[in-house]
Amino acid sequence: MRNRKSLKALAVSLALAVSFGVSLTPVHAASTEILVWADENRGPNLSKVIAAKGDWVAGYKVVIRTFSSFDALKAAVDAATDLTGPDIIIGANDWVPTGAKSGKLAPITLTAAVKAQFNASQFFDLSYKGKLYGIPLDINNVAMIYNTKLVTTKPTSFGDMVTYYKANKVAKGLKAGLCVAGGGMSWGAHGVFSALGADAYLMKKDGTVNYGQSFNPSVFGNNVKTYLLDSNKKSNGFFPATDTGCKDNFLAGTVPFAVIGNWEWADYVAKGFTMNLMPVPGATAGTYGKMFGSVNGALLTSYAAKHGSEAAAKSLLVNLFASTAGQVAYQTYEKRPPAEKGAQSSSVISDAQKGFGSSASLAGIPQIGAFLNNNKGGASYWDSAPAYWTAVLVDGKDAVKEARKLAAIWKTNVISGQADL
Amino acid sequence: MKWLRENLWRHVVGIFMVLFAIFPLYLVVISSINPSGSLQVTSFIPRELSWKNYQMLFNDPTIPYLTWMKNSLVISVTVAFLSVVISASSAFAFSRLKFKGKKSGIQLLLLIQMFPAILALSAVYVIMERVAVFAPHFGLGTQPGLLLVYLGGAMGVNIWLLKGFVDSIPAELDEAAKIDGASAMQTYWLIFVPLAAPVLAVVSLLSFIGTFNEFILARLFLVDMGSRTIAVGLQGFIGGQYSQNWGPFAAGSLIASVPIVAIFLSLQKYIISGLTAGSVKG
Amino acid sequence: MVAFFRGKLAFTLKVILLSIISALLILLALSAFGQKQYVIGIFIILVVFGANFTYLTKVSIPLKFFYPGLxxxxxxxxxxxxFTLTMSTYNYKTGNYIGKTEAITQIQKLAIEPDASGSTFDIIVGKYNGSESAILASDTVKKQYFIATYKERFDLNAADLKLNQYQVATQAPNFTALADSELAGADKLLSTSRFFYTSEYFVALEGFDVGALYRQKLNFLSERDAFQNISTGAIYEDNGKGNYANLDLPTEILEPGWRAPIWFENYSKLFLDPKVREPLIRVFIWTIVFAVSSVLTSFAFGLLLALALNKPIRGRRIYRSILILPYAMPSVMSILIWGGMFNTEFGAINQLLGTNIAWFQSVTFARVAVIVVNLWLGFPYFYLVSSGALQAIPSELNEAAAIDGATPRQIFSKITLPLLLRILSPLLIASFAFNFNNFNLIYLLTGGGPKSTLDGDIAGATDILISYTYQIAFGSFTQDLGLASAISVVIFLLVASISLYGIRKSKVLESFV
Incomplete structure (x- = not known):
């Protein structure tokens, strides 16, 4: 009895449910949106640009989605599929090789006129196997700043800085001599590696990579011993193995020299520092440690084609991101050095930014992700570089022996990285 | 003398542990009033005192701090309430009903908790991305979507904890009900739920805290500025590509922890008895 | 009251509630089917049937209680x-991420090369003779103008055209431009369209107003499921591992690949590839050490406190209020603060101790730091549960023992502690399981480091299995979800069997389960 009643109720409820369900079927409109994903800094600024002028691509609405942090953006980019993924990602140049290899990014071809507005090496940063995957947006580079309240003469060699440190360590309560405040112990610290003789790869005079050679580990290792270690083979305190607290200490006047990033110069100016920028001076007077410069780009995804907005996304890349007007509008808020040449000469660019530019042109090295991201040697540049500092400055391992390992890793990475160029 | 012998060690242990517990918190307070925005301790006594970081949280239009707080509270309260409502009945069944496969069911539940669920991140993302396609209000990027995922995640732990609590409630009461002819459902609603209310409250408090703290899923799910939770919003201060703003982070965390600490302190007696009730058999 | 739960009204209410829920879920399922999300749709339908079946019949009463949670x-x-199990049998990593059909589309799209001079045109998209899709293209440098359809190209004279100030043709005979509103709808078609230039070259769109000249390098042979290089004739066939590989040179593969089933290859790699196996074993051992010592230290300190404060001494309330603060603070916050405190040069710990220890760069110190922080996070919980448990132990037991002449130490070790352990063992096991997968702590505190990268270490010294797996699955440059899934599954099997064996053997849970 009860069972039959239950079955009846079941039938009734299902019938109800189905009729209710059928009466409402969702309607989907054709996509006239271009979805752009960006991090917590660039996203809000791009939104301001779009709010001021929305018609960068006629007939389309540009939607900016801002993630809570750069890490969150990266995690979402990794997890996304074409179902909800973006048409354009504002991301680091590092993301290009992996994204392209996995088929998440799509290539774009630019007209000669657009290409002429950028430096060729910036396109190189955003290319994989000869195809371009995005538009260079802003430039990230570092330079060394020195505190004129402490150091009166501009150092000409690495030794000058060490001498100053040793002489004034106690009197001025210095916590370190030189430290890396911007870009971390791998990217930011390349200037220091290079100043002491260890370049991630060597370039020929004509600007091509010298595959036959890598840095000389005994020269580098002995420089490390001379300048960074004391007689007990322990760190002499001149160069800390981590970047934590570097910025604060420089600002507090307890570290005279620091490698800083061009995205944070305003913090230094606000504390009353003048932008005495230069590359890290080399072991031999008159030489300089070479520093990386990289670009962040607006990258085209392969999802755009699936969403039916690829042509529109390409138009947006050209009209907004690759145009002087677009980059000026954006950098008015973002205040990083723009990649586009017209925007570079615009008045939104500060003198400090120009200081970074000039020290980069004095001692810059193109940042070739294919070599630096490669880990065929056992670890990528990004992982092995900080490990060297730890091994020598913290664990007290032999500077030359560790340098040999480092040289071997980097050499293998560069050689096998050729395939990804 | 006797007092000393009996109680001195108690105070020594107590003071030592209090110092250990409070030291990092003291540093948070200092950083939150430090205008330089760094975590570096130049001295243990603050030299400068500034409300800059606090003002930033409430006055900066790009930091909808109060909205984050509201989102966190809404999500956490909902999860805390619903997850306990749902898991309590399962816990009751595990504890009171006799059925085949009960023992393996409990063991299975324990084992599921041991699965390294970090890869579930991509699985959950894929699932919710698909849901977003046909039900945009429950999928990826929405608070209800995140809520569903949290409910799923909380289920195992809560059933496991609640089962322990339920065991501690004397069985005589519901057996008496059974003799009176009540069905299992009736026993559950009329006898068990009122009896278990205190422990249910404690478990929901634990769920509340767990949800309030979660940020790995939340940062993937809640992208729009206005829909973020406090953990995601705060993590954004220090998860930047280039810079870390410890000052507002410290200030924001301090304020965010006020409600939880307040609940804890006001209910501490209750929580202690609730927490252990689960493991102590009557 | 009881009568109410049995009455007709209750039954009707139940049916109405069920109907509403079913209706909503079926609505969801239908829209899932509408969007081709069949698996989820079927799952929802099954949920609906299950719910109706469970609550309207009397097949299983326990199921009525389990159903929502289940x-x-x-x-x-x-x-x-x-999903993880499935992934573990796939070649699913950087380079093999998308589905096969998408991979084929992408390969075809990438297999085009521009002409030698990289020619591009300013274009206008429109219709030729009112119906045929076409572009009006201008090369403003060479003063070349033409209309191209899919099949033909018509060269035009500048004189017949209307040019704008940049010398770009805007109007031409027999050509009607698409309005902006039409462009949006045509995007999907346009971005895959190839407009005729010569028999070899074609023009493809690079945005709505730019076109570039390309030729195809690879042809897809669909009947053979292979690609052929048009100029060299080389054949690229499906190699069964998610890539098209050159028949003559198997290492030469086309990118991107797709995720392909490779069955147990990820698992065999775990056991056979020393580069995967050795770090895994080390990480596993440390994970166990970490989880066990975290539980033991937190429990020991928590218990000590509980014993100390088990008497109503002066200030007990204040102690208690402060002691539970670490538990009540958002842990993300406290972990990050601890990270700052352990900094070598500037951290509070070194300042306090007057030392210069590089905490996170040295293996031993980093491990100590991790456990100390976890102790800080964990001891309040064990303090709370232990003091509750202490109060629950009948005081007659202790009194009786004291009368029998047992010393307080004997009472503690012979009576209190065993009882406590018995009471708290489920919580200890739950805490072990939690710490075994305590991702947040490691990820936020040390990131798994330190790592002797120069000596070839892949895993960091404080990496626990879950953080190590996370690195493999979501690392910055190479991601291997397949391998990471296989690791997860193996870890799970190991832990599950150890725990099951432990539970059965020790009978700790006998009374509990």
Missing amino acids: IFLLGFVVAPIV
Whole structure:
């Protein structure tokens, strides 16, 4: 009895449910949106640009989605599929090789006129196997700043800085001599590696990579011993193995020299520092440690084609991101050095930014992700570089022996990285 | 003398542990009033005192701090309430009903908790991305979507904890009900739920805290500025590509922890008895 | 009251509630089917049938209690586990990420090369003779103008055209431009369209107003499921591992690949590839050490405190209020603060101790730091549960023992502690399971480091299995979800069997389960 009643109720409820369900079927409109994903800094600024002028691509609405942090953006980019993924990602140049290899990014071809507005090496940063995957947006580079309240003469060699440190360590309560405040112990610290003789790869005079050679580990290792270690083979305190607290200490006047990033110069100016920028001076007077410069780009995804907005996304890349007007509008808020040449000469660019530019042109090295991201040697540049500092400055391992390992890793990475160029 | 012998060690242990517990918190307070925005301790006594970081949280239009707080509270309260409502009945069944496969069911539940669920991140993302396609209000990027995922995640732990609590409630009461002819459902609603209310409250408090703290899923799910939770919003201060703003982070965390600490302190007696009730058999 | 739960009204209410829920879920399922999300749609339908079946029949009473919880467990815990299991049999990593059909589309799209001079045109998209899709193209440098359809190209004279100030043709005979509103709808078609230039070259769109000249390098032979290089004739066939590989040179593969089933290759790699196996074993051992010592230290300190404060001494309330603060603070916050405190040069710990220890760069110190922080996070919980448990132990027991002449130490070790352990063992096991997968702590505190990268270390010294797996699955440059899934599954089997064996052997849970 009860069972039959239950079955009846079941039938009734299902019938109800189905009729209710059928009466409402969702309607989907054709996509006239271009979805752009960006991090917590660039996203809000791009939104301001779009709010001021929305018609960068006629007939389309540009939607900016801002993630809570750069890490969150990266995690979402990794997890996304074409179902909800973006048409354009504002991301680091590092993301290009992996994204392209996995088929998440799509290539774009630019007209000669657009290409002429950028430096060729910036396109190189955003290319994989000869195809371009995005538009260079802003430039990230570092330079060394020195505190004129402490150091009166501009150092000409690495030794000058060490001498100053040793002489004034106690009197001025210095916590370190030189430290890396911007870009971390791998990217930011390349200037220091290079100043002491260890370049991630060597370039020929004509600007091509010298595959036959890598840095000389005994020269580098002995420089490390001379300048960074004391007689007990322990760190002499001149160069800390981590970047934590570097910025604060420089600002507090307890570290005279620091490698800083061009995205944070305003913090230094606000504390009353003048932008005495230069590359890290080399072991031999008159030489300089070479520093990386990289670009962040607006990258085209392969999802755009699936969403039916690829042509529109390409138009947006050209009209907004690759145009002087677009980059000026954006950098008015973002205040990083723009990649586009017209925007570079615009008045939104500060003198400090120009200081970074000039020290980069004095001692810059193109940042070739294919070599630096490669880990065929056992670890990528990004992982092995900080490990060297730890091994020598913290664990007290032999500077030359560790340098040999480092040289071997980097050499293998560069050689096998050729395939990804 | 006797007092000393009996109680001195108690105070020594107590003071030592209090110092250990409070030291990092003291540093948070200092950083939150430090205008330089760094975590570096130049001295243990603050030299400068500034409300800059606090003002930033409430006055900066790009930091909808109060909205984050509201989102966190809404999500956490909902999860805390619903997850306990749902898991309590399962816990009751595990504890009171006799059925085949009960023992393996409990063991299975324990084992599921041991699965390294970090890869579930991509699985959950894929699932919710698909849901977003046909039900945009429950999928990826929405608070209800995140809520569903949290409910799923909380289920195992809560059933496991609640089962322990339920065991501690004397069985005589519901057996008496059974003799009176009540069905299992009736026993559950009329006898068990009122009896278990205190422990249910404690478990929901634990769920509340767990949800309030979660940020790995939340940062993937809640992208729009206005829909973020406090953990995601705060993590954004220090998860930047280039810079870390410890000052507002410290200030924001301090304020965010006020409600939880307040609940804890006001209910501490209750929580202690609730927490252990689960493991102590009557 | 009881009568109410049995009455007709209750039954009607139940049916109405069920109907509403069923209706909503079926609505969801239908829209899932509408969007081709069949698996989820079927799952929802099954949930609906299950619910009606469970609550309207009397087949299983326990199921009525389990059902809602079960659905959530299935949907958000078991389904991801099944997903992980499936992934573990796939070649699913950087380079092999998308589906095969998408990969073929992408390969075709990438297999085009521009002409030698990289010619591009300013274009206008429109219709030729009112119906045929076409572009009006201008090369403003060479003063070349033409209309191209899919099949033909018509060269035009500048004189017949209307040019704008940049010398770009805007109007031409027999050509009607698409309005902006039409462009948006045509995007999908346009971005795959190839407009005729010569028999070899074609023009493809690079945005709505730019076109570039390309030729195809690879042809897809669909009947053979292979690609052929048009100029060299080389054949690229499906190599069964998610890539098209050159028949004569198997290492030469086309990118991107797709995720392809490779069955047990990820598992065999775990055991056969020393580069994968050795770090895994080390990480596993440390994970156990970490989880056990975290539980033991937190429990020991928590218990000590509970014993100390088990008497109503002066200030007990204040102690208690402060002692539970670490538990009540958001842990993300406290972990990050601890990270700052352990900094070598500037951290509070070194300042306090007057030392210069590089905490996170040295293996031993980093491990100590991790456990100390976890102790800070964990001891309040054990303090709370232990003091509760202490109060629950009948005081007659202790008194009786004291009368029998037992010393306080004997009472503690012979009576109190065993009882406590018995009471708290489920919580200890739960805490072990939690710490075994305590991702947040490691990820936020040390990131798994330190790592002797120069000596070839892949895993960091404080990496626990879950953080190591996370690195493999979501690392910055190479991601291997397949391998990471296989690791997860193996870890799970190991832990599950150890725990099951432990439970059966020790009978700790006998009374509990």
